[in-house]
Amino acid sequence: MKRLYSILVENRSGVLSKVSGLFARRCFNIDSLAVGETDDPDVSCITIVSSGEKSTLEQIEKQLNKKIDVIKIKTFSEDESISRELMLVKVKYTKANRREIMEICEILDAKIVDMSKNLMMIQICDTPDKTALLLRMLNGVAIIEVARCGTLALQKCSLSD
Amino acid sequence: MIGSDAIVKCLEKEGVTTLFGYPGVAICPFFNSILNTKIESILVRSEQNAAHAASGYARVTGKPGVCVATSGPGATNLITGIATAYADSIPLICITGQVDSKLLGSDVFQEADITGAAESFVKYSYLIKDVADIPRIMKEAFHIATTGRKGPVLIDVPIDVQNSTITGFKYPDSVNMRTYKPTVKGHAVQIKKVRTELAKAKRPLICAGGGVILSCAQKELRDFSHTYSIPVVSTMMGISAMTNDDPLYFGMIGNNGKSYANRAMKECDLLIVIGARIADRAVSSPDLVTKDTVLIHIDVDPAEIGKNVGPTIPIVGDIRSIFNDLAKESAECDFHAWLKTLQGYKKAEKPRKAPRRKYVDPAKFITVLSEALDKNAVYVADVGQNQMWSCGYYIAKGGRFLTSGGMGTMGYSIPAAIGAKKADMKRDVVAVCGDGSFQMSMCELATMVQNDIPIKIIVFNNGYLGLVREYQHNTYKANYSMVNLGTCPDLSKIAEAYDLLYWRLDNNTDMEKEVKSFLAQKKAGIMECMLDPMDTVK
Numbered sequence: 001m002k003r004l005y006s007i008l009v010e011n012r013s014g015v016l017s018k019v020s021g022l023f024a025r026r027c028f029n030i031d032s033l034a035v036g037e038t039d040d041p042d043v044s045c046i047t048i049v050s051s052g053e054k055s056t057l058e059q060i061e062k063q064l065n066k067k068i069d070v071i072k073i074k075t076f077s078e079d080e081s082i083s084r085e086l087m088l089v090k091v092k093y094t095k096a097n098r099r100e101i102m103e104i105c106e107i108l109d110a111k112i113v114d115m116s117k118n119l120m121m122i123q124i125c126d127t128p129d130k131t132a133l134l135l136r137m138l139n140g141v142a143i144i145e146v147a148r149c150g151t152l153a154l155q156k157c158s159l160s161d
Numbered sequence: 162m163i164g165s166d167a168i169v170k171c172l173e174k175e176g177v178t179t180l181f182g183y184p185g186v187a188i189c190p191f192f193n194s195i196l197n198t199k200i201e202s203i204l205v206r207s208e209q210n211a212a213h214a215a216s217g218y219a220r221v222t223g224k225p226g227v228c229v230a231t232s233g234p235g236a237t238n239l240i241t242g243i244a245t246a247y248a249d250s251i252p253l254i255c256i257t258g259q260v261d262s263k264l265l266g267s268d269v270f271q272e273a274d275i276t277g278a279a280e281s282f283v284k285y286s287y288l289i290k291d292v293a294d295i296p297r298i299m300k301e302a303f304h305i306a307t308t309g310r311k312g313p314v315l316i317d318v319p320i321d322v323q324n325s326t327i328t329g330f331k332y333p334d335s336v337n338m339r340t341y342k343p344t345v346k347g348h349a350v351q352i353k354k355v356r357t358e359l360a361k362a363k364r365p366l367i368c369a370g371g372g373v374i375l376s377c378a379q380k381e382l383r384d385f386s387h388t389y390s391i392p393v394v395s396t397m398m399g400i401s402a403m404t405n406d407d408p409l410y411f412g413m414i415g416n417n418g419k420s421y422a423n424r425a426m427k428e429c430d431l432l433i434v435i436g437a438r439i440a441d442r443a444v445s446s447p448d449l450v451t452k453d454t455v456l457i458h459i460d461v462d463p464a465e466i467g468k469n470v471g472p473t474i475p476i477v478g479d480i481r482s483i484f485n486d487l488a489k490e491s492a493e494c495d496f497h498a499w500l501k502t503l504q505g506y507k508k509a510e511k512p513r514k515a516p517r518r519k520y521v522d523p524a525k526f527i528t529v530l531s532e533a534l535d536k537n538a539v540y541v542a543d544v545g546q547n548q549m550w551s552c553g554y555y556i557a558k559g560g561r562f563l564t565s566g567g568m569g570t571m572g573y574s575i576p577a578a579i580g581a582k583k584a585d586m587k588r589d590v591v592a593v594c595g596d597g598s599f600q601m602s603m604c605e606l607a608t609m610v611q612n613d614i615p616i617k618i619i620v621f622n623n624g625y626l627g628l629v630r631e632y633q634h635n636t637y638k639a640n641y642s643m644v645n646l647g648t649c650p651d652l653s654k655i656a657e658a659y660d661l662l663y664w665r666l667d668n669n670t671d672m673e674k675e676v677k678s679f680l681a682q683k684k685a686g687i688m689e690c691m692l693d694p695m696d697t698v699k
Contacts, residue, residue: 010340014276014277014288017277017280018280021280021281022281025281055467055471058467059464059467059468062463062464062467062468063464065463065464066462066464068284068285068305068338068340068341069340070340071339071340
């Protein structure tokens with residue numbers, strides 16, 4: 001089972017290591033992790049995607065709550081949230097496959113953001129499964145480098161909000 | 162006023178009168194500032210023992226124990242002591258010196274990232290970078306260590322911060338932490354459910370853990386169990402929460418516990434776990450607990466609830482406060498048939514197989530020793546066979562039983578006994594250890610003598626690391642490896658070297674007389690008991 005944790009923490013040095021260290025020590029999975037400042041410069045938001053059994057996912061929340069630098073935790077399933085990943089892919093192209101790559105990008109709403117005689121860089125900002133799909137579609141192409149950020153997620157707006 | 166003066170001032174404001182430590186250059190400003198106060202600082206012989214002594218002190222006074230060490234190896238030596246305190250939820254304030262803050266991260270002499278290294282063993286840690294933060298951080302540290310689930314807090318102070326001038330020192334009256342607000346009061350609806358379940362139950366049982374003692378709820382526990390005649394078993398950390406003469410007390414559970422206590426755990430239909438973790442050594446298969454049992458789990462730490470076993474009714478809060486709420490209303494119940502069954506189990510318990518007659522029987526010795534001790538004496542058990550025998554045969558009469566339960570740190574008893582005695586010089590304090598654990602903290606005999614801390618040390622000498630030997634006997638068909646301690650040192654000569662009294666017991670002859678005369682001495686001393694090397698716990 002997958003679960004997303006949006007963790008608001010005090011923006012102090014060492015806090016990320018305390019949070020990630022907790023996951024390592026207690027053998028909790030980190031599928032992905034993203035960190036950034038919020039609108040309040042004293043507060044950072046750590047987004048962690050984890051997976052495991054229900055009891056483990058509950059323990060993660062409880063153990064995180066024990067950390068004194070943790071201000072608030074929101075946890076939700078994938079359905080309850082909007083999540084995005086940003087990925088940059090550098091590929092080698094030839095005359096023969098250039099058109100095909102451009103078509104894939106068009107279909108998957110990815111952008112070509114840089115290019116040279118032999119290389120081009122593709123940017124995609126989409127749900128984690130779409131970014132994974134792009135990589136699969138580019139399977140036949142020579143991928144030179146991939147840079148990908150952790151999943152960012154916020155709970156969906158509800159009608160009552 | 163400089164930073165180190167400010168730290169000392171904060172300790173005074175918190176009512177600290179004693180601390181345990183070991184110096185080094187990086188903490189010298191602090192130990193210079195301490196000279197201008199009434200705080201007594203006791204020089205131990207190894208930093209780990211400063212933390213253990215602070216732990217013994219904390220457990221007897223109920224106030225946080227303070228230990229102080231220097232940077233680098235001084236700080237890393239503290240870690241085992243900190244981890245030991247963390248595992249047993251003992252409140253400690255650990256202050257370490259650190260290299261100049263401008264040099265942090267450059268691997269200079271005696272630099273160690275102690276806040277990083279100790280992270281998973283502390284409740285919280287601080288690295289002070291601005292001298293102006295000292296009063297706030299000290300106030301927060303004491304607050305964090307002593308509230309909620311108690312535990313050690315580490316404060317790392319670079320030498321330049323200790324030497325910086327602080328202007329307008331003011332110790333805050335309160336803390337302002339948006340992220341830390343432990344629950345004290347148990348949820349009223351949940352507490353009501355306890356009464357409902359009690360009224361339904363036929364075979365209820367209370368399992369009392371160390372949390373009962375940490376929240377000073379021994380009296381409340383006894384009152385609660387007597388109001389309804391509910392039998393009580395305890396975990397290792399819960400020993401001395403009930404007294405042994407209490408007809409409702411049925412001993413310690415676990416793989417080294419009493420069989421009737423474990424039987425009670427198996428057969429009860431309502432289990433009230435109070436301040437215990439349901440850890441592996443106490444309950445080997447926790448998932449079996451809830452199969453046919455209603456489980457009420459009371460703990461101050463919400464993360465403990467559901468960690469090892471899923472409760473039917475969780476209650477988070479301070480145990481004493483929850484007992485007080487429970488006592489406000491009553492439920493109708495009658496458990497006399499169940500009590501009778503348990504008393505039958507207790508009577509049917511087979512006595513331990515006595516060792517060969519030319520040796521001391523440790524079980525008999527511990528019974529005799531605890532009978533001879535003062536009512537409010539502190540008994541500190543070390544780790545190993547001595548601990549298992551102590552847990553099994555110590556007779557609680559209202560005093561305290563201390564041991565390293567969670568971490569099982571060998572060498573705990575002597576330094577912890579030093580701390581316990583320092584906490585209350587009027588109380589009798591005995592440390593009971595094996596020849597292995599004795600040698601692990603033998604260096605502290607000097608601390609004891611130099612500072613006039615007359616504790617009594619019992620050494621069970623069997624020439625082996627007995628508990629591991631016993632394990633190898635059962636698991637590796639008596640192929641012993643790394644467990645033979647030989648016959649040295651000669652403890653009578655050690656006692657002489659440290660100017661301690663020395664008693665030796667070869668067998669059970671005159672045991673009571675010898676123990677009584679040993680305990681009656683004013684001076685510190687060692688009593689060596691010669692044990693059958695092949696004696697076992699069970």
